Amino acid sequence: PAEAEPLQEWIDAGGMLIRFAGPRVAASDVSRIDEDPLMPVRLRAGGRSVGGAMSWGEPKALAPFRNGSPFFGLTVPDDVTVSAQVVAQPDPTLADRVIAALSDGTPLVTRKAVGQGQIVLFHVTATAEWSTLPLSGLFVQMMERLAVSSGASAPEAESLEGTTWTPMRVMDGFGSLSDAGNLPGVAGPDLISAPAGPALPPGIYGAEDRRLARNVLTAETALTPATWPADVPLRGLALPPEQPLAGALLSLAILLLVADVLASLALSGLLLRRSTGSLALALGLAIAPQMGDAQENDPESFAIRSASEVTLAHVLTGNSDVDEIARAGLIGLSDTLYFRTTVEPDLPTGVDLEQDELAFFPILYWPVTPDQPQPSSEAYGKLNDYLRSGGLILFDTRDADIASYGAASPNGRKLQELAAPLDIPPLEPLPGDHVLTRTFYLLQDYPGRYSSRDVWVEAAPPDAERIEGMPFRNLNDGVTPVVIGGNDWAAAWAVRRDGAPLLPIGRGFAGERQRELAYRFGVNLVMHVLTGNYKSDQVHVPALLDRLGQ
Numbered sequence: 001p002a003e004a005e006p007l008q009e010w011i012d013a014g015g016m017l018i019r020f021a022g023p024r025v026a027a028s029d030v031s032r033i034d035e036d037p038l039m040p041v042r043l044r045a046g047g048r049s050v051g052g053a054m055s056w057g058e059p060k061a062l063a064p065f066r067n068g069s070p071f072f073g074l075t076v077p078d079d080v081t082v083s084a085q086v087v088a089q090p091d092p093t094l095a096d097r098v099i100a101a102l103s104d105g106t107p108l109v110t111r112k113a114v115g116q117g118q119i120v121l122f123h124v125t126a127t128a129e130w131s132t133l134p135l136s137g138l139f140v141q142m143m144e145r146l147a148v149s150s151g152a153s154a155p156e157a158e159s160l161e162g163t164t165w166t167p168m169r170v171m172d173g174f175g176s177l178s179d180a181g182n183l184p185g186v187a188g189p190d191l192i193s194a195p196a197g198p199a200l201p202p203g204i205y206g207a208e209d210r211r212l213a214r215n216v217l218t219a220e221t222a223l224t225p226a227t228w229p230a231d232v233p234l235r236g237l238a239l240p241p242e243q244p245l246a247g248a249l250l251s252l253a254i255l256l257l258v259a260d261v262l263a264s265l266a267l268s269g270l271l272l273r274r275s276t277g278s279l280a281l282a283l284g285l286a287i288a289p290q291m292g293d294a295q296e297n298d299p300e301s302f303a304i305r306s307a308s309e310v311t312l313a314h315v316l317t318g319n320s321d322v323d324e325i326a327r328a329g330l331i332g333l334s335d336t337l338y339f340r341t342t343v344e345p346d347l348p349t350g351v352d353l354e355q356d357e358l359a360f361f362p363i364l365y366w367p368v369t370p371d372q373p374q375p376s377s378e379a380y381g382k383l384n385d386y387l388r389s390g391g392l393i394l395f396d397t398r399d400a401d402i403a404s405y406g407a408a409s410p411n412g413r414k415l416q417e418l419a420a421p422l423d424i425p426p427l428e429p430l431p432g433d434h435v436l437t438r439t440f441y442l443l444q445d446y447p448g449r450y451s452s453r454d455v456w457v458e459a460a461p462p463d464a465e466r467i468e469g470m471p472f473r474n475l476n477d478g479v480t481p482v483v484i485g486g487n488d489w490a491a492a493w494a495v496r497r498d499g500a501p502l503l504p505i506g507r508g509f510a511g512e513r514q515r516e517l518a519y520r521f522g523v524n525l526v527m528h529v530l531t532g533n534y535k536s537d538q539v540h541v542p543a544l545l546d547r548l549g550q
Contacts, residue, residue: 323367
């Protein structure tokens with residue numbers, strides 16, 4: 001009694017008592033016949049066990065929390081089960097006191113209001129002895145909800161009669177709290193009942209060691225949805241998408257240039273005499289893009305442009321989406337090469353295997369699609385000549401998320417059909433000491449949009465052995481003619497016109513790290529084509545050993 005009476009007074013003043021059941025409660029006579037003052041309900045003797053040899057069945061799951069419960073809206077995990085509990089006695093007030101129940105309707109958590117406070121009973125233990133609830137995140141959320149609901153109700157105006165409350169922090173019209181400064185005090189009843197205004201701003205008020213919050217809205221405030229006329233457009237808080245203005249501004253600049261030329265001719269008196277020349281100038285500005293397109297179709301111009309600079313190329317597949325991603329990917333890789341290396345590539349181009357010459361390009365990126373047409377025998381002749389003369393083809397099946405290298409997917413089977421007529425040497429998985437792993441960056445993984453390690457290159461000769469003092473073997477004397485994988489590298493390299501990534505990869509830092517490794521693999525690939533086995537030279541051994549930490 002010496003402990004129970006002060007506890008009851010504390011609860012009556014607004015405290016919350018949370019209790020848990022257990023073997024001692026189940027074996028005692030507490031709250032059996034008469035309801036105990038510190039219990040929310042009466043209890044049956046002995047408790048209930050489920051899920052054992054002498055049990056009532058399988059362990060029970062929790063039922064969804066009903067409306068009106070402090071736990072309403074919380075998601076019940078499927079793995080939360082109850083194997084034992086103390087059971088509440090049927091009572092007319094039991095239904096109103098149940099705030100959580102099992103799937104069969106048995107009360108799991110009950111609550112009773114006592115004065116300004118409340119008593120809550122979990123009918124299971126606070127450990128995992130009777131249930132898995134304490135091991136779940138739901139248990140933490142339930143305790144948080146109870147902590148929020150334990151707040152005492154606002155005092156009545158009469159209880160603050162004769163007191164003065166000094167503003168400590170007040171809220172402005174924008175919802176920001178700031179120091180109250182030297183604002184005068186407010187009478188206690190006015191703090192509760194008077195409307196908010198310049199003399200009574202919302203905020204935190206204090207009197208001696210007590211604090212009260214004066215809210216903007218009161219219990220009597222009714223919020224109703226705003227109704228707008230049909231001709232009033234409504235806009236949310238989402239920002240409108242960015243609109244590209246480069247084309248419009250460039251067109252406007254060209255029009256202003258034409259207007260300036262015409263005005264200059266008019267002021268000098270030459271407009272009428274040179275109308276033919278002015279018309280030719282205007283027509284020349286208008287048809288300049290068409291002239292550029294014609295040059296692209298000219299084989300001689302195509303050869304000069306491709307051979308004058310390092311140009312990366314991709315094989316046109318006939319699928320516009322795949323071809324556009326391949327082009328955007330090679331643009332992103334070219335930008336990376338420009339900023340990080342001494343290689344300054346020209347804009348990449350797409351090649352038609354049936355018509356275009358391949359000798360101008362150091363590397364061909366060939367995305368594989370299941371429905372792309374089979375090249376003709378003449379095209380295969382050009383491809384074989386390209387491979388024998390030092391070119392490299394990167395075959396990308398783009399299916400590493402669903403299949404490994406081989407015929408496990410439609411793209412893999414199509415790759416076998418496309419590569420069968422090619423003069424390809426024996427292949428092996430890319431070894432860790434291949435020169436491709438160190439031409440510019442030291443690499444161990446070769447991800448693209450996907451991160452499979454199945455990347456295949458020309459196999460090393462049978463007599464390739466590690467030499468003492470050399471960190472790598474001299475695997476091949478030249479450039480591997482093909483690299484085969486399915487990591488969809490172009491999608492990882494691809495950029496938009498503003499330089500931002502075109503397609504997402506992973507999430508957060510891990511995704512950006514994967515994209516960075518994809519760029520590094522592409523840089524290594526191009527440098528391997530341009531320098532061959534240069535990084536296998538003995539002169540690089542000290543630097544490589546230092547970078548490897550050996």
